[in-house]
Amino acid sequence: MKRLLSLFACALVATPLFAADLQAGKAKVDAVCSACHGANGISVSDAIPNLAGQRVAYLEAQLRAWKDGTRKNPIMNAIGGQLGSDDIANVAAYFASLPRGDGAAKSELMPQIARNRLAFPEDYRSWVQYDRVDQPARKQVQLFYANPVAAQAARAGQRLPDGAYLLGETYSAKLGADRQPVKGADGHFVPDQLLAYVAMSREAGWGRDFPELLRNEDWNYAVFTPARQPRAGFNQAECLACHKPQDRSSYTFTGDKLVAAVQAR
Ligand code: HEC
Ligand code: HEC
Helix, strand or coil, rough: CCCHHHHHHHHHHHHCCCCCCHHHHHHHHHHHHHHHHHCCCCCCCCCCCCCCCCCCHHHHHHHHHHCCCCCHHHHHHHCCCCCHHHHHHHHHHHHHHHHCCCCCCCCCCHHHCCCCCCCCCCHHHEEEEEEEEECCCCEEEEEEEEEEHHHHHHHCCCCCCCCCEEEEEEEEEEEECCCCEEECCCECCCEEEEEEEEEEECCCCCCCCCCCCCCCCCCCEECCCCCCCEECCCCCHHHHHHHHHHHHHHHCCCHHHHHHHHHHH
């Protein structure tokens, strides 16, 4: 017994409190982080940092800061908030183990993130226009529309079901002589040029291919050009991550505005 006890004591001294699991780290990186930071730690765009070969302590500190909100970014706060301390140690150790790859070409988007299932809804002007949001920093204004399936559910106070479709028109704001957005009679910025459409819709099974950490039930997201063509190259993982914390309002930010608009009619 004495011998067993001393063996046990030795084992305690020899192993660190928590040994990072590189395999588990790789699995999480491949499933989730690779959508933006690349499976090899070289990111998919210039707006997203490379993580390959970063120091473990730095990576862990950033992940804890995203998790507790002391460092702010809506996408990484949503992702960090879902990581446990084991996950943090494992993914940090894995990214740190990868070669830095300075100057390496950006990684490709994951196929299931790049794929786009939404068709442009040609009849959207007949839908409920339920909200209008000024974007002062970008000098833009967005008008949001909901299809009849979404409007009906909102009127009944239900979550948005399969078949729901929300569309936003993104316009540059009309600028005055001082180059600042002018306001119309309704107190909002005045739409000038149509820049793009943003869209979200859901159908059964559409979320199946996304990792749980990014998945928003069966919602998919899309961006369309003013010519109503799907815009290639946008990263659907960013849409999923930023909208994910809105799970209580069907993954929308403007869901309460939709409810207010349709219930007032
Ligand atoms: C949807 C895209 C996306 C996904 C998925 C994603 N990240 Fe990020 N990550 C970002 C962006 C964007 C930034 C830069 C944010 C900023 O600096 O404000 C970032 C920054 C970071 C940083 C800070 C790097 C630095 O140089 O300070 C760490 C660490 C990080 N991410 C880890 C992870 C891990 C681990 C995962 C997977 C569990 C992950 N990220 C998944 C988009 C993403
Ligand atoms: C940085 C966080 C963030 C990211 C990334 C993001 N959204 Fe949003 N989204 C918002 C916010 C906030 C609103 C509410 C309107 C506003 O204040 O801009 C919104 C509103 C919307 C709406 C109207 C329905 C709703 O949820 O309220 C659609 C549709 C939409 N976004 C689509 C997209 C698409 C497509 C992408 C990816 C290309 C995307 N979003 C990426 C934050 C984000």
